Amino acid sequence: MPYANRFVGIDISKSSFDVCVLPDEEHATFANTDEGIGAFLALLGRFKGIERLILEPTGGYERAVEASLLAARMPVAKINAKQVRQFARACGQLSKTDRIDAFILADYGRRLETRLLDPRSPAQSLLKELVQRYRQLAHMIVQEKNRREKLTGKTKVLIEESLRFLSDQRHAVTEDMQLCIKSDPDLAKKAEVLMSLKGIGLKTACFLLADLPELGTLTKGQIAKLVGVAPLNRDSGLMRGKRMISGGRRQIRDALYIAALPAIRFDPTMKGFYTRLKTNAKPSKVALVAVMRKMIIILNARLRATVPTPS
Numbered sequence: 001m002p003y004a005n006r007f008v009g010i011d012i013s014k015s016s017f018d019v020c021v022l023p024d025e026e027h028a029t030f031a032n033t034d035e036g037i038g039a040f041l042a043l044l045g046r047f048k049g050i051e052r053l054i055l056e057p058t059g060g061y062e063r064a065v066e067a068s069l070l071a072a073r074m075p076v077a078k079i080n081a082k083q084v085r086q087f088a089r090a091c092g093q094l095s096k097t098d099r100i101d102a103f104i105l106a107d108y109g110r111r112l113e114t115r116l117l118d119p120r121s122p123a124q125s126l127l128k129e130l131v132q133r134y135r136q137l138a139h140m141i142v143q144e145k146n147r148r149e150k151l152t153g154k155t156k157v158l159i160e161e162s163l164r165f166l167s168d169q170r171h172a173v174t175e176d177m178q179l180c181i182k183s184d185p186d187l188a189k190k191a192e193v194l195m196s197l198k199g200i201g202l203k204t205a206c207f208l209l210a211d212l213p214e215l216g217t218l219t220k221g222q223i224a225k226l227v228g229v230a231p232l233n234r235d236s237g238l239m240r241g242k243r244m245i246s247g248g249r250r251q252i253r254d255a256l257y258i259a260a261l262p263a264i265r266f267d268p269t270m271k272g273f274y275t276r277l278k279t280n281a282k283p284s285k286v287a288l289v290a291v292m293r294k295m296i297i298i299l300n301a302r303l304r305a306t307v308p309t310p311s
Helices: 034-044 061-069 081-090 098-111 122-148 153-183 187-192 202-211 218-227 250-266 269-277 282-304
Strands: 006-013 018-023 028-029 050-055 077-078
Touching: 006 098, 018 034, 018 098, 018 122, 018 250, 028 034, 028 098, 028 153, 034 061, 081 098, 081 187, 122 153, 122 202, 153 187, 153 202, 153 250, 187 202, 187 282, 202 250, 218 250, 218 282, 250 269, 269 282
Parallel strands: 006 050, 050 077
Antiparallel strands: 006 018, 018 028
């Protein structure tokens, strides 16, 4: 096999995953089980010069494959599914099968720059799962409260019981998140740095640590774009459009929005920044997004300065 650089696309579903190795164009399918993942790792052992293995989020079905590859110290990149689909259309590939998707992922890695995933510690993995569960419970509580408004009698009593159970579990998950942070010195140090900024409490710090592991490793422009709070140009020819935010990680933006509200009330720096923007006739929403952007840039800088980046 004479190729020096190889790219492996992995399209993962609940029961199986398809693999494509480029430029060899070798395809294979494995069961999404421990045995299947082991067979996949054995296949990878046949190839030299693997530069990148590319996969996309699939609602959690990718976790076992991702964890095994990272444990084997393989160069893994996880790409946003929307970006991959847009890349496929740009290449003229409109058909969609598991085999084609694996090829598209490998081709994406071969043609475009991708960022490697860092291995997560057991505490980081647990924190991510707890944060995900917290969000699920919060969503279910909102749904049950909406149902309660339309009901009376026995059904309303049943929903009240469900709400008590969900609220108690959410409280327990919050405590588990706190214990998880305290159990890992690295996470505890990072959480302390994040909470040094007014508006960032324990829950917001947990959300940032779980869903934004790149925080503290990127430039201010990169972190703002990754979160989705960087204004993007909308210019073409003589037209000059409004700068708007787009894309990014919505869940992180939601957490920053909640954190920005007390920040513009109790943090003199953020309050002054917000007031200046409002004085300059900026709409309230635009000014608040600017505060969110400033907050994530400050957190990124503090984390980079305080916590050494692993080599």
